[in-house]
Amino acid sequence: MSLFITKYCSIKNNQVSINGNIDFTFKDSFEFGKFIRAAYRYYKIRYPKFFKMDNLCKLGFLTAEILLKDQKILNSYTSDEISIILTNSSSSLETDEKHFETIKDRDHYYPSPSIFVYTLPNIMSGEISIRHKIKGENAVFICEKYDPDFIYNQAKLTLGKERVKSCITGRVEYYDNNYESLLFLVEKENNIKDKNVKSEFIIFNVANLDEIYKS
Amino acid sequence: MAEVFAGADNIITSLGFTTSENIKNIKKGLTGLDISTDEALSPVPLPLSLIDQHRLVSSFEQYISTHHTGLINEDFTRLEKMFILSIHNALSKTRINIQDKRTLLILSTTKGNIDLLTPPLEKKFERKRVYLWELARVLKDHFGSPNTPMVVSNACISGVLGIIFGKRMIKAGLYDNVIVTGGDIITDFVISGFQSFQTLSPEPCKPFDKSRNGLSLGEGCGTIIFSSDPAIIGSNEEIRVLSGACSNDANHISGPSRTGEGLYIAIRNILKSSMLKPEDIDYISAHGTATDYNDEMESKALSWAKLNPVPVNSYKGCFGHTLGAAGVIESIISLYSMKQNILLRSTGFEELGVSRKINVIDKFKEKQINTCLKTASGFGGCNAAVIFSKY
Numbered sequence A: 001m002s003l004f005i006t007k008y009c010s011i012k013n014n015q016v017s018i019n020g021n022i023d024f025t026f027k028d029s030f031e032f033g034k035f036i037r038a039a040y041r042y043y044k045i046r047y048p049k050f051f052k053m054d055n056l057c058k059l060g061f062l063t064a065e066i067l068l069k070d071q072k073i074l075n076s077y078t079s080d081e082i083s084i085i086l087t088n089s090s091s092s093l094e095t096d097e098k099h100f101e102t103i104k105d106r107d108h109y110y111p112s113p114s115i116f117v118y119t120l121p122n123i124m125s126g127e128i129s130i131r132h133k134i135k136g137e138n139a140v141f142i143c144e145k146y147d148p149d150f151i152y153n154q155a156k157l158t159l160g161k162e163r164v165k166s167c168i169t170g171r172v173e174y175y176d177n178n179y180e181s182l183l184f185l186v187e188k189e190n191n192i193k194d195k196n197v198k199s200e201f202i203i204f205n206v207a208n209l210d211e212i213y214k215s
Numbered sequence B: 001m002a003e004v005f006a007g008a009d010n011i012i013t014s015l016g017f018t019t020s021e022n023i024k025n026i027k028k029g030l031t032g033l034d035i036s037t038d039e040a041l042s043p044v045p046l047p048l049s050l051i052d053q054h055r056l057v058s059s060f061e062q063y064i065s066t067h068h069t070g071l072i073n074e075d076f077t078r079l080e081k082m083f084i085l086s087i088h089n090a091l092s093k094t095r096i097n098i099q100d101k102r103t104l105l106i107l108s109t110t111k112g113n114i115d116l117l118t119p120p121l122e123k124k125f126e127r128k129r130v131y132l133w134e135l136a137r138v139l140k141d142h143f144g145s146p147n148t149p150m151v152v153s154n155a156c157i158s159g160v161l162g163i164i165f166g167k168r169m170i171k172a173g174l175y176d177n178v179i180v181t182g183g184d185i186i187t188d189f190v191i192s193g194f195q196s197f198q199t200l201s202p203e204p205c206k207p208f209d210k211s212r213n214g215l216s217l218g219e220g221c222g223t224i225i226f227s228s229d230p231a232i233i234g235s236n237e238e239i240r241v242l243s244g245a246c247s248n249d250a251n252h253i254s255g256p257s258r259t260g261e262g263l264y265i266a267i268r269n270i271l272k273s274s275m276l277k278p279e280d281i282d283y284i285s286a287h288g289t290a291t292d293y294n295d296e297m298e299s300k301a302l303s304w305a306k307l308n309p310v311p312v313n314s315y316k317g318c319f320g321h322t323l324g325a326a327g328v329i330e331s332i333i334s335l336y337s338m339k340q341n342i343l344l345r346s347t348g349f350e351e352l353g354v355s356r357k358i359n360v361i362d363k364f365k366e367k368q369i370n371t372c373l374k375t376a377s378g379f380g381g382c383n384a385a386v387i388f389s390k391y
Helices: A032-042 A048-052 A055-068 A093-101 A123-132 A148-159 A195-200 A206-214 B019-027 B053-067 B078-091 B132-143 B155-171 B188-196 B261-273 B292-304 B323-340
Strands: A003-012 A015-018 A021-025 A082-088 A138-142 A166-175 A178-188 B005-012 B034-036 B046-049 B103-108 B150-152 B177-184 B220-227 B239-248 B283-285 B311-313 B371-378 B382-389
Touching (some): A003 A206, A048 A055, A055 A178, A093 B188, A138 A148, A138 B132, A138 B239, A148 A178, A148 B155, A178 A206, B005 B078, B019 B323, B053 B078, B078 B132, B078 B177, B078 B220, B103 B132, B103 B155, B132 B150, B150 B155, B155 B177, B155 B239, B155 B382, B177 B323, B220 B323, B239 B261, B239 B323, B261 B292, B261 B371, B261 B382, B283 B323, B292 B371, B323 B382
Parallel strands (some): B103 B150, B103 B177, B283 B311, B283 B371
Antiparallel strands (some): A003 A015, A015 A021, A138 B150, A166 A178, B005 B220, B005 B239, B034 B046, B177 B220, B239 B382, B371 B382
């Protein structure tokens, strides 16, 4: 089974890159909130729920949005043939702290479901799934750093299932204005419709996952 | 490809510190859920299944005095003590070496050392200990494992996912042995959040029952050892992990699907990949949180998969919802049921209160169980299912 990276997207340092090329840069502020809203507008996304998400979900959602834009996978595969395998370092720590603020003083005790629901890192894969109606394999793992071996192994094992045709995988990390995302769209060779463009795709392996991250 | 066998295990909950102690108490009809009036946990009294902290400390002191004389109780957080005792107890019944490169530790947890957001007065832990990978590193270093543990944090399906991904890695030959451990503690952090959702039951939870009124929370830790070699894992009966799958509802981040489609997809996929028919399943260990929506959703998914006649129970009535530990602890009790060929009563259940007619176990029964389906669902719309089989 040959696996190919048919597209990848990264968001870091106020920049969005697609397949390694800078596609959007924001210079007005280094505040994540302002940057991510500017990117949302730049890509003409219309999804009001975006504004309710915590920062981790906003980052994951937008990366997936740009990754899947103009891609055929949502049409060529059924909803349960697409999988999502994500990694992250800080889990939902920023929202954990936010929820904790609402309960630490018993005289000002106001826990809120709209905050609490984001105290789980897999809400991010849930948001992506809801947006694109993706119902396949779905898992979030915690790795201290970007770990190409881990991502490769788990995505490959998931794609080893006959029913799984493609995988959205990589890392989405956010804590305290420090953020970084890198998502790959991985597909099986025999499912890639346009054989002519196959030569442009990158082989899904550890070396390439490592190289793309470093570049 | 290698087969994957389930071996020795351990459960630490309010009902005991070993699997056998837990099972003995469940068979007696005891529940670990007890009304707590501790205002540090909740402004209102609430049924909770809490681990006896004195016993945890004394058990841990006994453990380090025998095995690690250089260490002290205060070196580890509450959750770390639970994990260490649980892993040690399960491992001690096997011939597996955790320091071998072919053995991997998988840690399933939703919130890890979340109590460190309010550091205990007696010992200040480093800030980074709230990171789940740091919790994993503490366990790795303690046991001298050469491999970075896999950390699964995927809401309430974390435990079942740990089993599924562990099984896949053994099957693919990446490891020979996998130790899946799941654990979570109950603090005001989790209680307040569930209270804000108004999903907590004022009485001990009653999964699938007509008068169910929400879920109950519990803390716990469970560990199961899996291996490609059935001879070294401390089990007399060969039980295989046949197949596992997960899915997403793609419907709502905090509410289960109204149709049960997500869970149905996971069940359908594993029945297909293990070439089983619905009637081949002898017993189902459901998620059964006792919220209106969850239990209703599960009844629809089971019905959709034509599993209505199969005996089903939920263990949430025994020790509440133990979050990241739930899938592991409930799998251990299911494996025990298979070995003993018994069906344990679904604690808290009296009268069916879901729209699809499913076969909830209302009293202890003996039954030949060759194949068992374990399911889980959680926030984020996630679902997971795994099949254990004697064949």
